[in-house]
Amino acid sequence: MIIVMASRNKEDVDHVVSKVEELGYKAHVIVGVERTVIAAVGDERGKHRLQTLEAMPHVERVVPILKPFKLAGREVRHEDSVIEIGPVKIGGGHFCVFAGPCAVESREQLFDTAKAVKEAGAHVLRGGAFKPRTSPYSFQGLEEKGLVLLEEAGKTFGLPVVTEIMTIEQLPLVERYADALQIGARNMQNYGLLKAVGKSRKPVFLKRGIAATINELLMSAEYIVSEGNPNVILCERGIRTFETETRNTLDIQAVPVLKRYTHLPVVIDPSHASGHWDLVPPMAKAAVAAGADGLMIEVHPHPEDAVSDGEQSLRLERFAELMRELEALIKLVGKTT
Ligand code: PEP
Ligand code: MN
Numbered sequence: 344m345i346i347v348m349a350s351r352n353k354e355d356v357d358h359v360v361s362k363v364e365e366l367g368y369k370a371h372v373i374v375g376v377e378r379t380v381i382a383a384v385g386d387e388r389g390k391h392r393l394q395t396l397e398a399m400p401h402v403e404r405v406v407p408i409l410k411p412f413k414l415a416g417r418e419v420r421h422e423d424s425v426i427e428i429g430p431v432k433i434g435g436g437h438f439c440v441f442a443g444p445c446a447v448e449s450r451e452q453l454f455d456t457a458k459a460v461k462e463a464g465a466h467v468l469r470g471g472a473f474k475p476r477t478s479p480y481s482f483q484g485l486e487e488k489g490l491v492l493l494e495e496a497g498k499t500f501g502l503p504v505v506t507e508i509m510t511i512e513q514l515p516l517v518e519r520y521a522d523a524l525q526i527g528a529r530n531m532q533n534y535g536l537l538k539a540v541g542k543s544r545k546p547v548f549l550k551r552g553i554a555a556t557i558n559e560l561l562m563s564a565e566y567i568v569s570e571g572n573p574n575v576i577l578c579e580r581g582i583r584t585f586e587t588e589t590r591n592t593l594d595i596q597a598v599p600v601l602k603r604y605t606h607l608p609v610v611i612d613p614s615h616a617s618g619h620w621d622l623v624p625p626m627a628k629a630a631v632a633a634g635a636d637g638l639m640i641e642v643h644p645h646p647e648d649a650v651s652d653g654e655q656s657l658r659l660e661r662f663a664e665l666m667r668e669l670e671a672l673i674k675l676v677g678k679t680t
Contacts, residue, residue, distance in 0.1 A: 344368075344393040345408055345419055346381040350401035356381065359399060366392050369569070373420050382408070382419045384569060410604065412561040414568040415575070420606045423636075426574045428546050429503030429522045431466045433576060434608035438678040439637035440669075441505055441548075441610070442662060443469035445652035446482065447489035455644045457496040459659035463666040464680065467523070468493065468502040469639060473509045474651060475529050482650045490520035497522070505548050511539045518545055528552050528580055528615075531563050541570025548639075550578045550612070553591065557600055564607060576608045577601060578639060581616030590618025590655070593626055598633040608636035614655045620646065623657055624665045631672045640665075 346363070348356060356372060359381055363370040368385040383393050390407065397405045410416045423435040433439035442465035447453050457468050472489030474482065485492070490506065497504040503522035508514060509530060517524060523546040530536055531552035540547045547567050551560045564575045579598065581591025593616035601609045611630035613623045627638050643649045643656035657665065673680055 344383045344390055345406050346383060346393070346396055347403040347406065348379045348381065348401060349403040351379045352401070355401040359396060359402060362396055362399065363393070368393065371414055371419075373414075375420060376422055380419060382414055384408075384413045411558070412565040412605070414573070415561050415564040415605050415607055417604060417606050422606065424573065424606045424608065426546050426576055426608055428467055428505070431503055433466075433610075434606075434636050436678050437636070438631075438673050438680050439467060439608075439610075440465045440666070440680070441467040441469045441637065441639040442642050444471075444643050444649070445614075445641050445656065446471045446474050446650055447485050447492050448650055450492055452644060453492050453496050454499070456642055456659070457500045457502060459644070460642055460662060461500040461502055463659075463663040464670075465502070465640075465662075465666070466680070468497050468500070468504045469506070469525075469641075470496075470504070471507050471651075473507055473513060473517075475507070475509055475527050476651070487516060490517065494520040508536070508540070511536055514539055514543065518543055521545065523548050523576075526550060526563075531555055531560065534566055537563055537566035538570050541567040541572045543572060546574035546576060547572060548576045548578060548610070550580050551582065551594075551597070553581075553583045555582070557597055557604075561601070561605060564605070576610055576637070577605070578610040578612055579616070580612035580639075589616070589622065591616050593617065593629075595626075595629055595633050598630065598635050602634055609634075610637040610639055611635045612639040614639070614641040614652070614657075618655050620655055620657050620661070623655065624661075624668065627665060627669065628672055631669060631676060631678075634676070636678075638669075 368383040425435040442460040474484035505523040507525040613626035
């Protein structure tokens with residue numbers, strides 16, 4: 344249920360919050376530009392009892408939240424969320440580019456990439472230290488050594504870093520080094536992991552599962568937000584279809600559909616969606632045109648030598664060229680970088 348407050352006074356809001364909690368519900372206060380609301384979430388069965396709060400002073404009205412995703416939905420928060428990753432902003436008109444190698448391989452590889460993507464205008468450095476690979480015999484990542492390199496590269500070039508976390512046990516380690524936590528496609532419905540990152544104070548970059556619906560992606564975001572972490576960035580990275588020409592099929596329609604339902608920022612990853620470096624620039628442009636709040640792009644100084652995802656990685660110069668091409672387009676859709 345949404346309790347729309349007639350007052351923005353802290354004491355009045357706190358009073359209603361304690362009433363909500365007395366009834367056994369979790370209260371999330373959402374301070375918007377136009378109004379303050381309290382989202383009362385919990386067991387749907389007793390929700391009629393919340394309706395009685397309409398009789399309280401300073402309560403304007405109590406209305407049900409119709410969608411199954413409560414806190415992630417636009418019903419409780421009309422305006423776009425702006426999420427901060429270190430000094431970088433994404434959402435609500437702020438466009439953000441996450442760029443870097445698929446995996447952290449060496450100091451030289453990471454530093455060359457970080458320097459180049461920073462100079463080209465990227466905002467956040469990406470790179471995997473724990474890699475979810477289809478084969479257990481493939482390179483699994485540099486683990487803590489990779490995290491140390493990421494933190495150092497980020498500090499050297501002035502880029503916050505995002506990296507994937509695969510298990511709950513990795514959380515304290517990854518949190519220590521990263522500015523944002525990535526949940527990969529394979530873990531989108533790992534509910535234990537979602538709850539764990541929901542308790543973290545770091546923003547979460549949540550990738551859509553390869554066979555997940557938009558509703559399922561939003562419900563996964565709800566797991567994180569309902570644990571107290573409102574800073575979730577959604578990422579469409581291609582879904583599996585019958586098409587074999589490309590690695591996955593980029594669901595570009597997911598952008599406007601997600602924007603209709605959620606206030607959370609939406610990012611497109613054209614690298615994993617297509618699987619081919621030459622498809623990345625046109626799909627990146629399509630993402631901007633469709634209304635995405637950002638892009639995640641794999642970049643490597645020597646894609647032919649990459650230990651993972653070389654075929655879809657842009658060379659440093661090609662990435663810089665793409666960033667120049669995107670600049671005018673981002674301005675045209677009314678966003679800033
Ligand atoms: C990645 O970003 O490196 C990655 C493994 O992506 P996904 O989870 O989308 O496959
Ligand atoms: Mn990859």
